[in-house]
Amino acid sequence: PISQSGASRLNMFNEAGLEIQPSVLRTASHDDLVSARSRAFARHGWKDQDRSLYFSLPEDRSALLATARLLALDSPTAIEACENKIFWKDIPGQPRSMPEDFDRSEE
Numbered sequence: 001p002i003s004q005s006g007a008s009r010l011n012m013f014n015e016a017g018l019e020i021q022p023s024v025l026r027t028a029s030h031d032d033l034v035s036a037r038s039r040a041f042a043r044h045g046w047k048d049q050d051r052s053l054y055f056s057l058p059e060d061r062s063a064l065l066a067t068a069r070l071l072a073l074d075s076p077t078a079i080e081a082c083e084n085k086i087f088w089k090d091i092p093g094q095p096r097s098m099p100e101d102f103d104r105s106e107e
Contacts, residue, residue, distance in 0.1 A: 015056050015058070015059065016057045017055070017056055018054070018055040018064065019052045020054075021052050022049055022050055022052060024071065025041065025046075025071075029074070032076050033074070033075060035076070036080070037071065037079065040070055040087075041070070044087045066086050070082075070083070070087075
């Protein structure tokens with residue numbers, strides 16, 4: 001799941017913090033896409049979408065990649081079709097997504 005707790009501060013020389021502002025969620029070509037993104041992120045942990053998401057790299061790279069993949073989708077239909085592949089770790093029994101499951105031109 002996506003965490004809103006903040007980036008880890010264990011070793012500042014081996015980590016980089018990254019913040020994703022709520023405005024990123026609302027930047028889309030149409031309202032249906034904004035709504036689909038919002039619902040998908042809420043299902044996977046971004047409950048308070050008025051607060052930023054924080055990632056600590058390299059530790060949170062999988063969650064960041066999942067977030068980027070969802071934001072790269074350009075329609076509610078694409079989100080519906082890909083959500084379980086993108087957030088496969090959140091679904092018990094879901095097989096691991098493989099690189100070939102994604103169109104690299106959309107990333």
